[in-house]
Amino acid sequence: MIALSDVSGKEFYLNCDLIYRIDRSFDTIITLTDGKTLRVIETEKEIVDKVIQYKRKIYNGFSEGDK
Numbered sequence: 001m002i003a004l005s006d007v008s009g010k011e012f013y014l015n016c017d018l019i020y021r022i023d024r025s026f027d028t029i030i031t032l033t034d035g036k037t038l039r040v041i042e043t044e045k046e047i048v049d050k051v052i053q054y055k056r057k058i059y060n061g062f063s064e065g066d067k
Contacts, residue, residue, distance in 0.1 A: 002050040004030075004040045014038070016051045 001013040007027055014030070023029045027039040028047065040047070 002047070002054050004038075004042055004047070004050075007039045007041060009041070016054055019047075019051070022047055 002016050003011055004014055005011050018032045018034070020031045020033045020035075022044045023031070024044055028042055028044055030038045030040060030047070032038070042050075
């Protein structure tokens with residue numbers, strides 16, 4: 001799961017496997033596989049970077065120093 005912030009600044013965690021697409025309007029809009037949408041303050045690039053970082057941890061395994 002990745003940490004994101006909604007447009008009010010409240011942090012939440014999203015299962016990144018549920019992301020269908022990411023669009024940029026005034027805010028970043030994430031469309032989930034079930035059709036629901038989320039508006040977040042992170043840019044598309046920040047979200048993609050977080051997903052890549054998360055997937056690397058999953059596929060490469062956690063080291064003892066990771067939290």
